[in-house]
Amino acid sequence: MHWHRRTVQTGGMASAPLLDSHTADILRKAMNAARVGDLHEARAIAEAGLSREGDPVALNAFLGMLRARAGDTSGAIRHLRAAHDRRPGDTTITCNLIAALLDAGDQAAALDIATHELALADATLRIARYRGFLSQSLALFPDAIEAYAHVVRYDPQDFESWNNLGNARSAVNDLEGSVAALQRAMELNPLAAPTRLNLALALRKAGRAAESETLLRRTAKEFPEDARVLYELYVQFKIDARQEEALEALEQAIARDGGNADLQLKLAIECGLVERIEDAERAFRNTLRLDPGIVDAYLGLAVQYEHTNREHEFAPLIALAEANGIDEEVLAFLRALEHRRQSRFEQALACLARVPVEVEPERVAHLRGTILDRLGRTDEAFAAFVENNQLNEANPTAPVQRAAELRDQLRTELTFMTPSWAKAWPVATPMTDRPDPTFLVGFPRSGTTLLDTILMGHPDVVVMEEKPALNHVDKQIGGIAGIPALDGQGVVDARRHYFEEVGKVTPIAPSQLLIDKSPLFLNKALLIQRLFPNARFILALRHPCDVLLSCFMSHFRLNSAMSNFLRLKDAAEFYDLNFQHWERTRELFPLKVHTIVYERLVEDVEAEVRPLFDFLGLDWHGAALDHVSTAKSRGLITTASYSQVTEPIYKRAAGRWERYRHHLEPILPTLAPWVEKFGYSL
Numbered sequence: 001m002h003w004h005r006r007t008v009q010t011g012g013m014a015s016a017p018l019l020d021s022h023t024a025d026i027l028r029k030a031m032n033a034a035r036v037g038d039l040h041e042a043r044a045i046a047e048a049g050l051s052r053e054g055d056p057v058a059l060n061a062f063l064g065m066l067r068a069r070a071g072d073t074s075g076a077i078r079h080l081r082a083a084h085d086r087r088p089g090d091t092t093i094t095c096n097l098i099a100a101l102l103d104a105g106d107q108a109a110a111l112d113i114a115t116h117e118l119a120l121a122d123a124t125l126r127i128a129r130y131r132g133f134l135s136q137s138l139a140l141f142p143d144a145i146e147a148y149a150h151v152v153r154y155d156p157q158d159f160e161s162w163n164n165l166g167n168a169r170s171a172v173n174d175l176e177g178s179v180a181a182l183q184r185a186m187e188l189n190p191l192a193a194p195t196r197l198n199l200a201l202a203l204r205k206a207g208r209a210a211e212s213e214t215l216l217r218r219t220a221k222e223f224p225e226d227a228r229v230l231y232e233l234y235v236q237f238k239i240d241a242r243q244e245e246a247l248e249a250l251e252q253a254i255a256r257d258g259g260n261a262d263l264q265l266k267l268a269i270e271c272g273l274v275e276r277i278e279d280a281e282r283a284f285r286n287t288l289r290l291d292p293g294i295v296d297a298y299l300g301l302a303v304q305y306e307h308t309n310r311e312h313e314f315a316p317l318i319a320l321a322e323a324n325g326i327d328e329e330v331l332a333f334l335r336a337l338e339h340r341r342q343s344r345f346e347q348a349l350a351c352l353a354r355v356p357v358e359v360e361p362e363r364v365a366h367l368r369g370t371i372l373d374r375l376g377r378t379d380e381a382f383a384a385f386v387e388n389n390q391l392n393e394a395n396p397t398a399p400v401q402r403a404a405e406l407r408d409q410l411r412t413e414l415t416f417m418t419p420s421w422a423k424a425w426p427v428a429t430p431m432t433d434r435p436d437p438t439f440l441v442g443f444p445r446s447g448t449t450l451l452d453t454i455l456m457g458h459p460d461v462v463v464m465e466e467k468p469a470l471n472h473v474d475k476q477i478g479g480i481a482g483i484p485a486l487d488g489q490g491v492v493d494a495r496r497h498y499f500e501e502v503g504k505v506t507p508i509a510p511s512q513l514l515i516d517k518s519p520l521f522l523n524k525a526l527l528i529q530r531l532f533p534n535a536r537f538i539l540a541l542r543h544p545c546d547v548l549l550s551c552f553m554s555h556f557r558l559n560s561a562m563s564n565f566l567r568l569k570d571a572a573e574f575y576d577l578n579f580q581h582w583e584r585t586r587e588l589f590p591l592k593v594h595t596i597v598y599e600r601l602v603e604d605v606e607a608e609v610r611p612l613f614d615f616l617g618l619d620w621h622g623a624a625l626d627h628v629s630t631a632k633s634r635g636l637i638t639t640a641s642y643s644q645v646t647e648p649i650y651k652r653a654a655g656r657w658e659r660y661r662h663h664l665e666p667i668l669p670t671l672a673p674w675v676e677k678f679g680y681s682l
Helices: 021-035 039-051 056-069 072-087 091-103 107-113 114-121 126-137 140-155 157-169 175-188 193-205 209-222 228-240 243-256 260-271 277-290 296-307 311-323 328-340 345-352 363-376 378-393 399-416 419-423 449-454 469-477 480-484 488-505 519-531 542-553 561-565 570-590 598-603 605-616 627-632 654-678
Strands: 438-441 461-465 515-518 536-541 590-599
Touching: 021 039, 039 056, 039 488, 056 072, 056 091, 056 243, 056 311, 072 536, 091 107, 091 126, 107 126, 107 209, 107 480, 107 519, 114 140, 114 311, 126 157, 140 157, 157 175, 157 193, 157 378, 193 209, 193 228, 209 228, 228 243, 228 260, 243 260, 277 296, 296 311, 296 328, 311 328, 328 345, 328 542, 328 561, 345 363, 363 378, 378 561, 378 654, 399 469, 399 480, 399 561, 419 570, 438 449, 438 519, 449 461, 449 515, 449 536, 469 519, 480 519, 488 519, 519 536, 519 570, 536 605, 542 570, 542 654, 561 570, 570 654, 590 598, 590 605, 598 605
Parallel strands: 438 515, 438 536, 461 515, 536 590
Antiparallel strands: none
């Protein structure tokens, strides 16, 4: 919020009783000296007059004014207090003392002078304005509201006080009162951009988002230099989950204020979220160029390097942070990442112990858990992962609630996925102009990232990794419940929409096979079958207990699906619902499915992958087995497997759940049927 502190002119004599001739003569001489710029002589004359029994109120008021003009704030306060104590009802002396106390940074003492009684008694309204400003600054909003309401009652044209009244009302959740006051302020001065901004924020807070957006857009157009308005548009779009518009507004704000380090940092984070990696890194670098002390920029770059297989750049980043004087406690987090990279796990733990609690608390807890797991300190590791997830539960986007809503949606969908429901669909003609895509599905942490990296190594394959093309189609048709309404033309239109969205992400040559990899398309198999009846599915399987443990131990972005992994019970229920969805679809339709078992894949990659290539109609390409080289050349890895997929295939994660068995006991009954169905054992 922006409020106005109206400038109050200091100086002037007290409007009290006429001066005696002795004091009047002293002040005349002192003011003559001040007029010619001799403040020292003016002060000496007035101080001598005080010692010769001149009027102490008038002379102290004059000396206070002189010392304030000379920058001697403490001296000004001393004299003005002496005058105010003798004549507390003098408005000019009171306002000058308040101004001096404000200059000294003592707002509480200034408010003690600007009393309720003096504010109401002052016909000039200056004390009331001061009282409102001071109360608002000290978060005493009811007092601020009372003071500003008094001002606008007697000076209804004072737009600054209307503006401040609106902000104060907003602070006590008088939202409609806030909007009304700010609308009045804007009527009085439509050229005050801060008032418009305050009104837009009040409208948003009052649940009138459309009006807020309209005002922000108009203000952005009418005030082409103002970056703050565009920043608030960015915030509005983020609240509404309009990511593309949010990023566009933020970039426009930076075009107006490119030297704002905070905006550059926001841009870096947002570009990272939409995988514009080069732009994100450039914005982080711009942030540090503008303000080398912004810690989050170093941390953001470290995360970028982790996810783009550039961990060798940790050391230069640490050196840069050291050169720029970043606190050693903050550097400890970066050093921990470097120690982890070098498998110096004990040193990494020692560094994490020095990281302040306010620095990346979720990432610190997660990193501690992964290191403790590697050291075999199972119970401590589990406690660290619990801590990480509990911190994420507190995210203001309500992840636990959103996760529950998604599970409820899956349960509802299962109720109408019946044979009679599916048989009633209109006939749809298969595609003839291009091959149907292949879909790589399987619960997260089932080896899908390793598998898609291997598939990427084949020259005739394009892997689209967890992109929203199918989700856009799903949303457009109204979800699974909307499938029966898709007639033949509707299916054709939906396919075209899908490939248009694919084209925005990756080019595909006519000879290449598109593999759309998104593990949780387990629950979209019905839509896939409707659009692409000849589609093939690669199902990645892994021991359900290892899968759930790994999901619980991973650091996912908190979308509605991944938020299910913050609690083991929710994760097990989510697993059960997704596979119920998958199996129900397979009961309704003869899906073309090839299963890849993670435990067999890590034992003998070629033996597991050769039959898959045959299933996909691909020639054997042995170089595809060099997944490490493929991973290092692929750039960003968006999944939680980014740190493992660049390593040689290891077997340490297979069967890891047994070390954590006593922590998993509560969810074993939910997983047991799937453990048996997929050929595993408890």
